Amino acid sequence: MDAWSLPNHKAFIAITVHLLHDDEPLRLVLHVVELATAHSGRNMAEVFAKVLRTFGISEKILAITTDNASVNDTMVDHLSDLVPSFNGQASRLFNNKTQEADASDVDDDGVDGADNDEGLADETIGMTEVERKILEETIVPVRRLLVKMLSVAYEYRKAIDLLTSNHEMELREQELMSEECAVMKELRDILHIFNDATEYFSQSTPSLPMVIPAMDIIDTKLENDSQSDDLRSCICEATQLAKQTSNRYYVKTDYSNTYRIAMVLHPSHKLSYFKNAGWERDWIGTAEELVREEFDNHYAGGRNEESDGPDKTDLPIRKSAGAESTKLLNAQSNDKGARVDEITLYLKARTETCNNPIKWWLSQCATYPRLSIMAIDYLMIPATSVDVE
Numbered sequence: 001m002d003a004w005s006l007p008n009h010k011a012f013i014a015i016t017v018h019l020l021h022d023d024e025p026l027r028l029v030l031h032v033v034e035l036a037t038a039h040s041g042r043n044m045a046e047v048f049a050k051v052l053r054t055f056g057i058s059e060k061i062l063a064i065t066t067d068n069a070s071v072n073d074t075m076v077d078h079l080s081d082l083v084p085s086f087n088g089q090a091s092r093l094f095n096n097k098t099q100e101a102d103a104s105d106v107d108d109d110g111v112d113g114a115d116n117d118e119g120l121a122d123e124t125i126g127m128t129e130v131e132r133k134i135l136e137e138t139i140v141p142v143r144r145l146l147v148k149m150l151s152v153a154y155e156y157r158k159a160i161d162l163l164t165s166n167h168e169m170e171l172r173e174q175e176l177m178s179e180e181c182a183v184m185k186e187l188r189d190i191l192h193i194f195n196d197a198t199e200y201f202s203q204s205t206p207s208l209p210m211v212i213p214a215m216d217i218i219d220t221k222l223e224n225d226s227q228s229d230d231l232r233s234c235i236c237e238a239t240q241l242a243k244q245t246s247n248r249y250y251v252k253t254d255y256s257n258t259y260r261i262a263m264v265l266h267p268s269h270k271l272s273y274f275k276n277a278g279w280e281r282d283w284i285g286t287a288e289e290l291v292r293e294e295f296d297n298h299y300a301g302g303r304n305e306e307s308d309g310p311d312k313t314d315l316p317i318r319k320s321a322g323a324e325s326t327k328l329l330n331a332q333s334n335d336k337g338a339r340v341d342e343i344t345l346y347l348k349a350r351t352e353t354c355n356n357p358i359k360w361w362l363s364q365c366a367t368y369p370r371l372s373i374m375a376i377d378y379l380m381i382p383a384t385s386v387d388v389e
Helices: 041-054 071-082 129-148 157-164 178-201 208-226 233-255 257-264 272-276 281-298 323-333 342-348 357-363 371-379
Strands: 002-005 011-021 024-035 064-066 092-094
Touching: 011 041, 024 041, 041 071, 064 071, 178 208, 178 233, 208 233, 208 257, 208 371, 233 257, 257 281, 257 371, 272 281, 281 342, 281 371, 342 371, 357 371
Parallel strands: 064 092
Antiparallel strands: 002 011, 011 024
């Protein structure tokens, strides 16, 4: 979901849906709605809930992907009151980018005091005046350079020097000094990873298991650069601030169960990714518990073929599976004997190199008739709001 305001102050909400239909991934625009009232979290939640009711899908929403604007926190909290089946912040996805905010965004629904008016984290919050002054003086070369810098400035330095040296063109103010060029080169090399990440997450529809490994790579890169003896102090200070800001958004993945569940249900990761990366044992244990709890609550039961709703004797499954998956599921649900512990069976199996986890799970329906449905549900969740934007 994405919300925005036009220059004439009219506000809109756009909603896309992502699902599996006839065993094929499907994404489409569900609705674009004008907000008749203020662009606030509560109003957005009420409009969103009305759209869900209109299309008859209030009981089928698993997660919602939004950007990091603070107004969306209020929207999601209020939505969980309006749509009981929605699990609130535990099912919210935090897109690693922010929307532009205007005055209509800032109301009693609030903007996080640690963010600026664009929803971006301000790492100077909590610093003393002396600390702020020292920081400002340290990163001045970076800030001054960013005003001038062009994407190809370093590669075309000779041409730029030739142009700026021509007095008739009145470009002397844009001339790059040798020190500025050196700073620009170091900064360019660091910013490459953000450019790569932007392109990576701007592909068709990035999935949740792509987020944590990518953020780990960025975090490691920034950590190493911030402590490098080969870089100028201004670059190291700026990189340290970038790392702090990145971590403020990275930590939000802990607020939503969906990230951990999706990671564990990716056949290339399971729990091995966290173990190999040295994550805390308690965190890994919690990840497995979340998978088991969600499975037991929403997927462990069968579906009654003779009724439109779930079998009262079993726990409901969130959404209809494909034709072949449904046959296998119903066959299993009619078996009154002992059921296989699908999660244990899955986690004990080796990880597999897999570029298309949806296709992999579709091929594993016979082995994991219920877990495959859960995995596909979670792996269909988009990691960013690129599609709706």
